[in-house]
Amino acid sequence: xxxxxxxxxxxxxxxxxxxxxxxxxxxxxxxxxxxxxxxxxxxxxxxxxxxxxxxxxxxxxxxxxxxxxxxxxxxxxxxxxxxxxxxxxxxxxxxxxxxxxxxxxxxxxxxxxxxxxxxxxxxxxxxxxxxxxxxxxxxxxxxxxxxxxxxxxxxxxxxxxxxxxxxxxxxxxxxxxxxxxxxxxxxxxxxxxxxxxxxxxxxxxxxxx
Amino acid sequence: xxxxxxxxxxxxxxxxxxxxxxxxxxxxxxxxxxxxxxxxxxxxxxxxxxxxxxxxxxxxxxxxxxxxxxxxxxxxxxxxxxxxxxxxxxxxxxxxxxxxxxxxxxxxxxxxxxxxxxxxxxxxxxxxxxxxxxxxxxxxxxxxxxxxxxxxxxxxxxxxxxxxxxxxxxxxxxxxxxxxxxxxxxxxxxxxxxxxxxxxxxxxxxxxxxxxxxxxxxxxxxxxxxxxxxxxxxxxxxxxxxxxxxxxxxxxxxxxxxxxxxxxxxxxxxxxxxxxxxxxxxxxxxxxxxxxxxxxxxxxxxxxxxxxxxxxxxxxxxxxxxxxxxxxxxxxxxxxxxxxxxxxxxxxxxxxxxxxxxx
Numbered sequence: 001x002x003x004x005x006x007x008x009x010x011x012x013x014x015x016x017x018x019x020x021x022x023x024x025x026x027x028x029x030x031x032x033x034x035x036x037x038x039x040x041x042x043x044x045x046x047x048x049x050x051x052x053x054x055x056x057x058x059x060x061x062x063x064x065x066x067x068x069x070x071x072x073x074x075x076x077x078x079x080x081x082x083x084x085x086x087x088x089x090x091x092x093x094x095x096x097x098x099x100x101x102x103x104x105x106x107x108x109x110x111x112x113x114x115x116x117x118x119x120x121x122x123x124x125x126x127x128x129x130x131x132x133x134x135x136x137x138x139x140x141x142x143x144x145x146x147x148x149x150x151x152x153x154x155x156x157x158x159x160x161x162x163x164x165x166x167x168x169x170x171x172x173x174x175x176x177x178x179x180x181x182x183x184x185x186x187x188x189x190x191x192x193x194x195x196x197x198x199x200x201x202x203x204x205x206x207x208x209x
Numbered sequence: 210x211x212x213x214x215x216x217x218x219x220x221x222x223x224x225x226x227x228x229x230x231x232x233x234x235x236x237x238x239x240x241x242x243x244x245x246x247x248x249x250x251x252x253x254x255x256x257x258x259x260x261x262x263x264x265x266x267x268x269x270x271x272x273x274x275x276x277x278x279x280x281x282x283x284x285x286x287x288x289x290x291x292x293x294x295x296x297x298x299x300x301x302x303x304x305x306x307x308x309x310x311x312x313x314x315x316x317x318x319x320x321x322x323x324x325x326x327x328x329x330x331x332x333x334x335x336x337x338x339x340x341x342x343x344x345x346x347x348x349x350x351x352x353x354x355x356x357x358x359x360x361x362x363x364x365x366x367x368x369x370x371x372x373x374x375x376x377x378x379x380x381x382x383x384x385x386x387x388x389x390x391x392x393x394x395x396x397x398x399x400x401x402x403x404x405x406x407x408x409x410x411x412x413x414x415x416x417x418x419x420x421x422x423x424x425x426x427x428x429x430x431x432x433x434x435x436x437x438x439x440x441x442x443x444x445x446x447x448x449x450x451x452x453x454x455x456x457x458x459x460x461x462x463x464x465x466x467x468x469x470x471x472x473x474x475x476x477x478x479x480x481x482x483x484x485x486x487x488x489x490x491x492x493x494x495x496x497x498x499x500x501x502x503x504x505x506x507x508x509x510x511x512x513x514x515x516x517x518x519x520x521x522x523x524x525x526x527x528x529x530x531x532x533x534x535x536x537x538x539x540x541x542x543x544x545x546x547x548x549x550x551x552x553x554x555x556x557x558x559x560x561x562x563x564x565x566x567x568x
Contacts (some may be wrong), residue, residue, distance in 0.1 A: 001222060027350055028297075034343070054332045062339025063369055066346065070365050073358065074351050124565055129328045131389055 007044060011055050026072045048124055051131040051188040232324050236313050241272035244460040245275035251512050275328050281297040285449035290352060293446065302447070302454035305344025309461040312337045316468060317391045319496040330391040331379055334469065335372075338424070341462065342368040345426075345433060345443045348455070352446035360442025363523065364426055364433030370530040371423040377538035378417035381545050382473045385556060395477035401484035407547065409556045412541045414474045416534045418507070421466035423530065425459060427511055429518035430526055438546040467507035468500070475503045515560045 016035040023029045036059045044053035138146050256263025260395055264271035272430045273311020289295060296365055315330035328332060385406055386397040398405045407414045423430040434442040445454045471477060478496030484490050549557045
């Protein structure tokens with residue numbers, strides 16, 4: 001049963017990954033990438049890595065790809081000129097892909113990664129919590145790498161924000177100032193006598209036209 | 210064909226699948242009925258707030274109004290705009306409603322009444338609800354209309370921004386409860402009204418609910434629709450049942466956010482009289498009734514907001530999300546973590562000990 005579910009997910013994953021690079025419309029390509037992420041989350045779920053699977057959906061599908069789509073829709077890119085070189089570079093692409101496949105087979109093949117060398121992971125019971133295990137490992141054994149990674153990420157965030165602040169061209173509202181505005185700053189009450197201004201009898205025709 | 214199927218699926222699996230299907234229907238059918246009557250309640254409540262009567266023609270007190278509305282929408286033609294992206298145009302409402310319904314899988318209705326009692330329940334809800342924005346974006350883009358695209362972009366930016374504040378608020382809950390499991394979070398609040406998390410996590414609670422209103426694109430954060438600015442936003446080109454599906458998704462999301470507020474901050478199915486002299490008097494009330502009463506209160510808040518507040522300006526919505534809510538949640542996360550380590554008050558005692566015992 002599990003095997004068939006895996007093959008179904010794998011087929012959808014391969015199909016959507018292929019569509020990402022072959023489909024003409026960039027928005028559709030981005031949506032196929034979403035499908036690919038979602039399906040790989042399904043495969044991770046089958047590996048009892050539910051925390052990673054749900055985080056993949058939360059971060060990549062729920063946030064990153066939304067912003068991706070946002071940009072693609074705003075820019076209105078046309079992929080056709082980009083794809084013109086598709087067939088021209090195809091031989092080289094196939095060569096690279098074949099090389100990668102060969103390398104992966106060499107490393108992950110049965111002789112190095114077979115069941116007799118690396119045993120299959122044991123299936124855990126219903127009350128096994130992948131989230132708890134991951135948290136325990138991250139905050140005990142791997143606490144320094146974890147902290148260093150988070151500091152690096154923070155530096156990246158600060159750097160990205162500083163880059164946008166380099167040029168002071170953005171306009172923004174200052175809510176404090178907006179709240180402080182009083183009527184006197186905007187409207188001027190003018191006292192006038194209630195007299196009817198005399199209509200200039202001669203010029204009336206010209207002003208109408 | 211049948212033989213092949215039988216070789217893949219054995220009897221026990223087939224039975225489990227069948228039972229699960231029945232359970233799903235038992236959740237979704239009442240949910241959709243509730244959605245119908247929330248629209249009725251909305252019109253009645255806003256009507257009375259504005260000193261009107263609201264719907265009162267179809268059936269007694271207008272009670273059949275939602276049925277009539279549904280029939281009308283079903284009979285209307287679904288128009289496909291000529292230059293729209295047809296497949297995406299049709300699939301968008303489905304993408305909007307699927308997450309709104311799927312999130313109910315982990316909702317604990319009572320101590321033992323959950324469809325899927327999974328360990329990372331809270332995370333699952335966060336992940337699934339974050340997918341709801343695709344329906345809106347795709348609808349806006351596939352319609353090939355300026356207003357729809359503007360609505361979709363507004364909505365995407367808004368939902369992604371408020372998701373961060375909402376996520377942090379939920380992180381506070383899981384730090385306090387020491388678990389991601391929805392049932393465990395409710396059980397961690399055991400002990401009566403003052404033991405619920407609304408009190409120690411009050412800033413997170415407020416941020417959560419306001420972000421929830423913003424996430425569901427409801428007034429005063431309904432920038433995605435903004436009738437006066439962009440006609441009706443992302444669903445301007447939709448009609449008939451396709452429009453109704455968006456409508457259903459929006460209301461199902463509202464109910465979901467309300468029930469989550471009840472579960473995470475107001476003790477879920479727990480009785481509010483626990484630990485007082487009234488506890489025995491109300492012991493016969495099933496937990497699900499308490500949960501529904503709390504949910505109804507939050508749903509009423511939604512309607513109340515809509516009748517009370519004018520729509521926010523767009524830059525103010527973004528400012529509220531990024532510059533106010535996120536810092537507030539970050540500060541309170543530090544407070545909650547400290548309280549958890551120091552065993553402060555009645556909320557953080559037993560859970561901390563239980564957590565240490567588990568480790």
